[in-house]
Amino acid sequence: MNMTIPQPTFYILKCEQSSPVNMPKPSCVNDDSRDLFNHMAQSLMQKGIMGPVQPIRTSCLGRCQMGPVMLVEPGHYMYVELTKEKIDKIIEQHIIGKKPVSKYLIDEKFWASPVEL
Numbered sequence: 156m157n158m159t160i161p162q163p164t165f166y167i168l169k170c171e172q173s174s175p176v177n178m179p180k181p182s183c184v185n186d187d188s189r190d191l192f193n194h195m196a197q198s199l200m201q202k203g204i205m206g207p208v209q210p211i212r213t214s215c216l217g218r219c220q221m222g223p224v225m226l227v228e229p230g231h232y233m234y235v236e237l238t239k240e241k242i243d244k245i246i247e248q249h250i251i252g253k254k255p256v257s258k259y260l261i262d263e264k265f266w267a268s269p270v271e272l
């Protein structure tokens with residue numbers, strides 16, 4: 156039997172870093188943003204696209220001042236200052252519609268081309 160398992164179409168890496176109290180630097184998870192990952196996962200399940208779309212909890216993605224953030228791959232699309240409404244729009248327009256939501260993407264000055272190795 157020759158059974159192949161397809162790759163996911165998208166990975167969504169959601170920063171789930173929560174800083175300790177009194178930490179001077181902000182983090183992506185606080186009382187206001189704690190349920191964003193579950194909201195996204197539920198939405199993907201309800202739409203029947205969990206699997207082809209793989210949501211992943213990550214630690215810090217290095218853009219804490221603009222949190223909550225998530226990275227959509229392929230393409231290195233970094234979405235910032237997330238809310239449930241923005242996540243819903245990103246799923247509809249970017250994931251299902253294949254058109255990134257440019258107004259929610261990080262400003263280019265904070266997301267220049269990758270460093271050459």
Ligand code: FES
Nearest residue numbers: 170183215216219
């Ligand atoms: S804590 Fe989320 S990007 Fe740093």
